[in-house]
Amino acid sequence: MEQSFLAWLRGRQANLPQVKVGIGDDGAVFVPQAGKELVLASDGIVDGVDFLADQHSLAEVGRKAVAINLSDLAAMGAEPAAILVNLSLPTRSATEIAAACYEGILEICDQYQVAIAGGDITVYDGPLAISVTAIGHVESGQAWLRSGAKEGDSVLVSGAFGGSLLGRHLRFTPRIEFARRLRAIGGVHAAMDVSDGLSLDLDRLCASSALGVELDMEAIPIHPDAGPWAEQQGGTLLEHALGDGEDFELIVAMEPKAAQRAMAAEAALPEDVRVPLTKIGTLTGRTGLWMQKTGKLERLSPSGYIHGEQ
Amino acid sequence: MEQSFLAWLRGRQANLPQVKVGIGDDGAVFVPQAGKELVLASDGIVDGVDFLADQHSLAEVGRKAVAINLSDLAAMGAEPAAILVNLSLPTRSATEIAAACYEGILEICDQYQVAIAGGDITVYDGPLAISVTAIGHVESGQAWLRSGAKEGDSVLVSGAFGGSLLGRHLRFTPRIEFARRLRAIGGVHAAMDVSDGLSLDLDRLCASSALGVELDMEAIPIHPDAGPWAEQQGGTLLEHALGDGEDFELIVAMEPKAAQRAMAAEAALPEDVRVPLTKIGTLTGRTGLWMQKTGKLERLSPSGYIHGEQ
Numbered sequence: 059m060e061q062s063f064l065a066w067l068r069g070r071q072a073n074l075p076q077v078k079v080g081i082g083d084d085g086a087v088f089v090p091q092a093g094k095e096l097v098l099a100s101d102g103i104v105d106g107v108d109f110l111a112d113q114h115s116l117a118e119v120g121r122k123a124v125a126i127n128l129s130d131l132a133a134m135g136a137e138p139a140a141i142l143v144n145l146s147l148p149t150r151s152a153t154e155i156a157a158a159c160y161e162g163i164l165e166i167c168d169q170y171q172v173a174i175a176g177g178d179i180t181v182y183d184g185p186l187a188i189s190v191t192a193i194g195h196v197e198s199g200q201a202w203l204r205s206g207a208k209e210g211d212s213v214l215v216s217g218a219f220g221g222s223l224l225g226r227h228l229r230f231t232p233r234i235e236f237a238r239r240l241r242a243i244g245g246v247h248a249a250m251d252v253s254d255g256l257s258l259d260l261d262r263l264c265a266s267s268a269l270g271v272e273l274d275m276e277a278i279p280i281h282p283d284a285g286p287w288a289e290q291q292g293g294t295l296l297e298h299a300l301g302d303g304e305d306f307e308l309i310v311a312m313e314p315k316a317a318q319r320a321m322a323a324e325a326a327l328p329e330d331v332r333v334p335l336t337k338i339g340t341l342t343g344r345t346g347l348w349m350q351k352t353g354k355l356e357r358l359s360p361s362g363y364i365h366g367e368q
Numbered sequence: 369m370e371q372s373f374l375a376w377l378r379g380r381q382a383n384l385p386q387v388k389v390g391i392g393d394d395g396a397v398f399v400p401q402a403g404k405e406l407v408l409a410s411d412g413i414v415d416g417v418d419f420l421a422d423q424h425s426l427a428e429v430g431r432k433a434v435a436i437n438l439s440d441l442a443a444m445g446a447e448p449a450a451i452l453v454n455l456s457l458p459t460r461s462a463t464e465i466a467a468a469c470y471e472g473i474l475e476i477c478d479q480y481q482v483a484i485a486g487g488d489i490t491v492y493d494g495p496l497a498i499s500v501t502a503i504g505h506v507e508s509g510q511a512w513l514r515s516g517a518k519e520g521d522s523v524l525v526s527g528a529f530g531g532s533l534l535g536r537h538l539r540f541t542p543r544i545e546f547a548r549r550l551r552a553i554g555g556v557h558a559a560m561d562v563s564d565g566l567s568l569d570l571d572r573l574c575a576s577s578a579l580g581v582e583l584d585m586e587a588i589p590i591h592p593d594a595g596p597w598a599e600q601q602g603g604t605l606l607e608h609a610l611g612d613g614e615d616f617e618l619i620v621a622m623e624p625k626a627a628q629r630a631m632a633a634e635a636a637l638p639e640d641v642r643v644p645l646t647k648i649g650t651l652t653g654r655t656g657l658w659m660q661k662t663g664k665l666e667r668l669s670p671s672g673y674i675h676g677e678q
Binding site: 060061078079082083084085086087088089090092093094095096097098099100101102103104106107108130131133134136140142143144146175176177178180181182183184185187189191192193194196201203204205249250251266364 | 370371388389392393394395396397398399400402403405406407408409410411412413414416417418440441443444446450452453454456485486487488490491492493494495497499501502503504506511513514515559560561576674
């Protein structure tokens with residue numbers, strides 16, 4: 059099926075200038091923008107771990123495989139340009155599954171003008187798995203690293219947290235356009251996206267920058283989905299916001315005045331465009347996560363999803 | 369295991385200038401060479417389809433996952449620069465399997481000075497699968513496409529064909545250095561690597577260029593492994609050379625005088641460096657594969673491995 063499927067895929071794709079030669083040769087020819095650096099991200103999802111093929115729409119599954127990688131590019135401050143997709147398909151109904159997944163892949167690629175530069179397909183005796191590599195452009199030296207945060211930086215988060223497994227983990231908006239607006243404002247020292255849990259990922263950002271954070275626990279934006287999810291699973295809303303993960307929102311460490319400007323600018327946007335932007339803490343020299351509690355600082359243990367622990 | 373494993377991997381890797389920020393952030397920062405284009409290739413291998421984890425050395429399996437992608441870069445005339453690796457690991461012994469595969473991945477990356485720019489790991493209820501994306505540099509406009517062959521071009525092949533499943537499919541040399549020498553000679557109009565079968569892949573190259581080929585069947589180089597493999601499987605040596613696949617040699621369409629120069633230059637190299645280079649036919653305007661037989665042309669049906677047919 060591979061050859062005929064790839065021919066179908068070629069026909070469905072828009073021609074984009076960044077890819078001179080696309081699917082159908084031994085490799086694709088990609089034209090990088092002069093003077094820019096590239097950000098490369100690669101992440102896969104697997105049936106039974108990251109989604110459930112018998113419950114979720116396969117178009118949404120395909121979309122998610124791309125979106126998690128676009129989220130990584132956004133977290134690096136990069137503009138997406140191209141992806142490569144490796145599909146591992148269970149033998150039964152392989153072609154139908156591939157076509158259904160690609161509906162979502164094509165849709166999100168069209169939305170963000172991302173070229174599909176490669177598409178390998180394997181049919182095997184195993185669960186549906188989609189592995190995606192994404193390539194984006196960033197101005198030379200301007201990528202947002204986890205390690206760049208400075209003491210005194212404001213810690214901002216986009217959106218709200220918790221209960222993403224109710225469905226948002228499949229349908230979230232990768233923060234590409236929001237990251238573009240932050241770049242225009244400037245003053246971003248570090249960023250990352252929340253895949254494993256707000257507190258766990260924030261702890262990693264702090265560790266990369268050899269800093270800690272003093273959190274304003276009451277400011278942490280809790281998603282409406284956290285309520286019904288907590289009712290199903292137990293635990294408090296805050297625990298779910300801190301540890302559920304798969305929110306795919308951005309944590310940003312920003313120079314405090316730029317952070318103020320960013321929040322004001324975002325709030326001034328039309329409701330259908332703006333992304334809620336909240337200051338949840340300040341970076342400090344004392345490593346670890348800290349919270350104010352009855353007048354003194356207490357240490358918060360990071361919680362979230364640790365890959366490869368089952 | 370993912371975080372600690374990736375930390376181990378970071379420590380094992382050489383620092384290479386093309387990757388400014390490697391594993392450990394949301395993405396890697398890659399510095400493209402000024403004025404060049406990039407070739408992107410992505411291909412995966414799966415236990416039970418492309419190797420047998422209980423029979424093959426996992427280091428060789430890891431090496432193969434990289435080598436098949438380097439072979440694609442060589443077939444495009446590109447110099448490899450970086451790879452990204454997605455490992456899907458069966459739950460049992462996940463860490464040991466990952467470490468064993470990476471022995472081979474690190475070895476071949478070291479050999480060709482390729483940076484590991486990303487390394488995602490998923491533990492799941494399925495067979496070992498390794499998906500690799502490779503990135504290489506090529507002079508602007510100089511990538512070797514399947515579609516560039518011209519009528520009258522000589523068709524050359526590197527190496528010899530058949531019986532690769534006896535073990536060569538795991539241990540082949542991707543033709544990176546050979547491709548570099550061909551670039552220096554010039555006159556290459558089209559190229560591809562043989563993964564699915566010499567006749568099937570040659571037929572694809574011809575179709576992409578809207579040409580056909582007149583083959584000199586006696587010139588087709590048959591690998592010594594074709595003999596024992598034919599004894600096991602039945603069939604003639606030539607049938608195995610034409611259809612076995614996984615040889616990962618190059619088919620090259622070259623301007624005839626440049627082809628002569630290339631064969632002479634290769635033959636003049638020391639034995640441990642040179643790659644056998646053989647002219648097996650000439651490209652013609654009449655599409656399809658053709659062979660001389662008792663004085664007239666007969667059509668040859670392409671044979672090989674069709675992906676996704678089981």
